[in-house]
Amino acid sequence: MAGTGFYESILDNDVFKYYADGEWKVSSSGKSVGITNPSTLKVQYKVQACTQDEVNKAVESAQAAQKIWAKTPLWKRAEALHRFAAILKDNKNEIAEALVKEIAKPHKDALTEVVRSGDLISYSAEEGIRILAEGKFLVSDSFPGNGRNKYCLASKIPLGVVLAIPPFNYPVNLAVSKIAPALIAGNAVVLKPPTQGAVSALHMVHCLHMAGFPKGLVSAITGKGSEIGDLMTMHPGINCISFTGGDTGIAISRKAGMVPLQMELGGKDCCLVLEDADLELAANNVIKGGYSYSGQRCTAVKVICVMESVAEELVSKIVQKMTKLTVGMPEDNCDITPVVSQSSANFIQGLVEDAQAKGAKFHQEWKREGNLIWPLLIDNVTPDMRIAWEEPFGPVIPVIRIKTVEEGIHHCNANNFALQGCVFTKDINKAILVSDAMESGTIQINAAPARGPDHFPFQGLRDSGIGSQGITNSIQMMTKTKSTVINLPRKSYTMG
Ligand SMILES: NC(=O)C1=CN([C@@H]2O[C@H](COP(=O)(O)OP(=O)(O)OC[C@H]3O[C@@H](n4cnc5c(N)ncnc54)[C@H](OP(=O)(O)O)[C@@H]3O)[C@@H](O)[C@H]2O)C=CC1
Ligand SMILES: O=C(O)[C@H](O)COP(=O)(O)O
Numbered sequence: 001m002a003g004t005g006f007y008e009s010i011l012d013n014d015v016f017k018y019y020a021d022g023e024w025k026v027s028s029s030g031k032s033v034g035i036t037n038p039s040t041l042k043v044q045y046k047v048q049a050c051t052q053d054e055v056n057k058a059v060e061s062a063q064a065a066q067k068i069w070a071k072t073p074l075w076k077r078a079e080a081l082h083r084f085a086a087i088l089k090d091n092k093n094e095i096a097e098a099l100v101k102e103i104a105k106p107h108k109d110a111l112t113e114v115v116r117s118g119d120l121i122s123y124s125a126e127e128g129i130r131i132l133a134e135g136k137f138l139v140s141d142s143f144p145g146n147g148r149n150k151y152c153l154a155s156k157i158p159l160g161v162v163l164a165i166p167p168f169n170y171p172v173n174l175a176v177s178k179i180a181p182a183l184i185a186g187n188a189v190v191l192k193p194p195t196q197g198a199v200s201a202l203h204m205v206h207c208l209h210m211a212g213f214p215k216g217l218v219s220a221i222t223g224k225g226s227e228i229g230d231l232m233t234m235h236p237g238i239n240c241i242s243f244t245g246g247d248t249g250i251a252i253s254r255k256a257g258m259v260p261l262q263m264e265l266g267g268k269d270c271c272l273v274l275e276d277a278d279l280e281l282a283a284n285n286v287i288k289g290g291y292s293y294s295g296q297r298c299t300a301v302k303v304i305c306v307m308e309s310v311a312e313e314l315v316s317k318i319v320q321k322m323t324k325l326t327v328g329m330p331e332d333n334c335d336i337t338p339v340v341s342q343s344s345a346n347f348i349q350g351l352v353e354d355a356q357a358k359g360a361k362f363h364q365e366w367k368r369e370g371n372l373i374w375p376l377l378i379d380n381v382t383p384d385m386r387i388a389w390e391e392p393f394g395p396v397i398p399v400i401r402i403k404t405v406e407e408g409i410h411h412c413n414a415n416n417f418a419l420q421g422c423v424f425t426k427d428i429n430k431a432i433l434v435s436d437a438m439e440s441g442t443i444q445i446n447a448a449p450a451r452g453p454d455h456f457p458f459q460g461l462r463d464s465g466i467g468s469q470g471i472t473n474s475i476q477m478m479t480k481t482k483s484t485v486i487n488l489p490r491k492s493y494t495m496g
């Protein structure tokens with residue numbers, strides 16, 4: 001049960017506490033935020049609605065703790081992260097249960113998210129040792145007009161306080177994907193968990209707490225993003241913002257000050273199927289890549305552009321495989337579970353009705369019960385339909401039949417989103433040429449889009465993001481360079 005046993009200290013009656021100064025606390029606001037279970041539509045959990053003063057105090061504590069943490073030997077920082085990872089994996093069941101109840105993630109996928117997060121934390125510790133143990137040594141005479149009388153030592157130093165804002169669909173994994181790189185790089189972290197997913201995130205933070213990090217180094221401030229978000233993203237004590245979510249990120253990037261931004265936003269991942277594709281492979285990847293977690297992944301297949309000569313065969317394979325998808329509750333490990341909120345379900349329904357009104361072909365009947373939407377493949381989609389361009393974040397996939405490969409590439413590149421895409425073809429030369437022409441952050445060849453494995457560079461172009469994630473790139477962007485120049489009294493050359 002969430003908030004029991006190992007986790008009992010994080011719950012105060014029926015409201016989960018927030019975490020600051022190394023302690024679990026009750027907000028002075030006396031208010032809480034309810035978290036609705038997407039499956040039951042009833043309030044499942046409550047978290048603290050923190051105040052402006054509590055935000056300010058968390059940032060101040062982070063600034064103080066970061067000074068100590070930056071002087072902590074790198075190997076000790078890595079050791080603390082390995083302890084965090086082990087505790088997280090050892091106590092994954094309650095976190096998985098919280099994921100099931102607050103974001104309707106199928107139980108098996110919820111467990112996977114927690115284990116994957118432990119692995120991400122450990123890899124961040126190891127990668128941080130590799131990256132941050134090295135600096136750069138430059139000599140002056142490599143630049144015209146200079147003799148060898150200056151040595152420059154360049155090293156990576158922490159930014160200070162990183163504000164981590166993860167989204168509802170991976171409230172643990174996309175939190176630690178920010179926290180672990182920030183910590184190994186010597187930063188402090190203020191975490192603003194997504195409201196829908198906050199309890200899972202707080203359980204994860206308790207594992208971090210039990211790993212014995214300095215008090216105040218990490219805090220978890222709960223409350224609606226719409227109420228305390230601006231206060232946090234515009235706070236003068238924040239030195240970096242790492243955000244994953246929707247176009248809220250675009251608004252944040254316009255408000256944030258002179259701080260490095262790492263943004264991973266929406267996607268309209270295009271699946272381009274060429275005439276020589278392995279259609280069985282393509283169909284299997286559409287099923288796994290398009291409908292898992294009910295399509296609520298930024299890397300989900302969001303539109304299929306298939307050459308019309310093979311479209312009938314591909315569509316019939318996908319339709320047939322869709323009949324195997326189980327629809328129901330996350331507790332029963334169904335493939336398709338309720339989407340995260342009524343507003344999300346209404347948005348998806350709006351896109352479907354627009355397509356229907358404009359003449360799209362439906363291979364399944366539209367069916368919705370509460371937030372539960374049965375999977376749809378919508379065919380003969382045309383550019384005038386909203387679903388050709390917008391991100392449903394649900395179990396509905398549009399099919400556009402194309403006459404030329406260029407038509408598919410154009411559709412991919414004409415979208416404001418540019419996160420990932422994929423191309424299915426047996427010709428490796430064609431795959432590379434098409435991949436190069438698709439202007440997205442990542443193109444998968446002969447597989448569905450995916451962020452993992454978590455050490456791969458992961459980035460969105462255009463409206464899909466700023467900067468690059470993946471463990472190595474996250475560590476890099478959460479540091480800055482410091483140069484130390486040694487000026488010798490005269491030129492000196494190392495003799496052979
Ligand atoms: N790229 C990705 O992986 C994801 C993309 N999305 C896209 O975003 C859409 C909406 O999903 P959702 O999770 O609601 O995404 P949001 O962008 O609304 O929320 C993402 C995070 O930002 C927080 N937030 C909200 N408003 C502010 C603010 N003003 N300042 C600072 N933080 C804020 C949210 O907190 P709170 O929950 O309290 O509002 C949450 O933690 C999806 O339909 C999908 O299109 C969603 C999830 C993941
Ligand atoms: O933002 C998301 O939805 C995730 O980055 C997707 O991660 P995944 O490809 O590993 O599911």
